[in-house]
Amino acid sequence: MARNRKSRRQQHGSAWHWKQTDCWYYTPSGTKKRQALFDEAGERVRGKDNREVAQLALARIKLAEELSPAGPVKSREWTVAQVCEIYLSDLTKTACPEWVVQCKYWLNDFCGYCGALTVHELKKKHLRTWLERHKTWNNNTQRNVIGCVKAAFNFCCKFDDLDANPVSSYEKPAATARVTCFSPEEETQIYAATNTAHALFLKGCILTGARPYSELAVVTADHVVETPHGLFYLLKARTPDGSFGHKAAKKTGKDRRIMLCDEMEQITRRLILASPKGSGVPLFRTMRGKPWSQSNGVQQFSSLKKKLELAEDRVTYTCRHTFAKRTLSGYYTGKPAGIEVLAGLMGNTPKLCWDHYAQWADDYNDPLWAALGKTKKKRKAG
Incomplete structure (x- = not known):
């Protein structure tokens, strides 16, 4: 027998609970716009079990409408x-x-x-x-x-019951590409000028291309996966408590795999000895043993930048851009990688990598020069 859905509908003017916001509302007769219900303290009536409080709030509204000589009271002014x-x-x-x-x-x-x-x-x-x-x-x-x-x-x-967005037509400025990266000389100066824990954290960011605080800083020994090809960090899209495991998890719904080069594998195996599996302790920590966060990380790098008089656009995130440039140029292997490969290594979409890093990709720029009859000149030995 089919269920009678109409019998379950609330009449206009009745109090009803909306699971989306966990609040109580009513729909005035003759309109389709819902109105929130508020208790005597001016707070929204929340919770599915607070039906009596919601009905009492609705009764106060109806009584005010009846006693008001100007008709129904106006909706609440939002700030x-x-x-x-x-x-x-x-x-x-x-x-x-x-x-x-x-x-x-x-x-x-x-x-x-x-x-x-x-x-x-x-x-x-x-x-x-x-x-x-x-x-x-x-x-x-x-x-x-x-x-x-x-x-x-x-x-x-x-x-909710807000009528309109007053700044909906406000235009955003055009985005600008992030093109900063560390030179090998700057990298050497940074490692020498900071403490060993901070230098190791920055080096890990450069060697992996991981996002500093939302990815590398949260890695523990339990995130390390060993395969016949080598090690990689695996950040699940969802953690056991239901939260997102990495920055892009909400958008992509995919796990994040951070591949490790040989040097990074050696660093990881050494760090696991101090923070073994099951301990839940992040591999990369400050000199005081605390996890790296945006708060202490930015403060540490700001002091370092002032000490070395680095350019204003140099930040911790520059390590990730440095990884992108070196990967595209074949800095470590001598074989330049393509945009699609870089996107897989960085956990980005090919379009985003193209927008930000295509200027560093010789595989895409060389054909443009070749179309004009120009080829890359060979460097003289020595």
């Missing part, structure tokens, strides 16, 4: 701070911890500037003026910040 708070509470459950920390910093800074404004009062000029106050943010950072702010308002429009 910018409330939008950001709701978005961050959901983001904490779905995004990787590094991205959550970054978004919290941006949105808290944004709320410090205009968080008390209502959504109706917020204009694109407020966002532009706030961005102009941060002189050190380049185009790529501004793109991420603008996308984060837009995502907060879009989330409340899609999954």
Whole structure:
């Protein structure tokens, strides 16, 4: 016998629970727009078991509508701070911890500037003026910040009762390719100027091309896999607690394999002796035995950069770009690799590697020169 779905529907004006947000809502008669229900303290009514609290909240709304001479009361005025708070509470459950920390910093800074404004009062000029106050943010950072702010308002429009996104049409600046890399001379200077733990961590980033803090810093002996070809680090897309195991896991849903060269294999086997399987201790740690994080890593590299007077665009992530350039140019093996191979080694898509690193790929640039009748000149011996 077919189930009667109509009998399970709530009538307009009744309180109903939405599993997506774990909140209670009601739909006013004559409309299709849901309205959230709030308790006496002004907090959203949450939890499937709080039906009585939701019905009481709905009764207060209906009573206010009946007693109001102007008709039904207007919907609650949203503030910018409330939008950001709701978005961050959901983001904490779905995004990787590094991205959550970054978004919290941006949105808290944004709320410090205009968080008390209502959504109706917020204009694109407020966002532009706030961005102009941060002189050190380049185009790529501004793109991420603008996308984060837009995502907060879009989330409340899609999954809550916010009417419109006031900054939806704000344009992002064009992205700029990251093309910085360490020269062999700079690499030697860095190893000599920093402590052994930091030098080993940076060397691991250069030899593997791994993302410093979301990949290499979390590797333990349990992530090491041995095959007839050699060792590699395996970061699962999902960890046992259900969170994402690496940065690209949410987007690709695939495990991350970090292949190791001979030198990196020797380093790994030595580190496993101090942090064996089952210990859960990261292989790469600071001089004090703490795991590397974006906090202590950035602080350590900033001091190093100041000491050596390195260019401003040199950061820890430059190690990953150095791996890309050396792989494409055949620095270690004498045989240049292609973009597709590099994408597999770095855990990126071929398109992303093409956009960022194609200028270093001789296999793609040489045919362009050859089409103009030019070939690479042979270097003289000595």
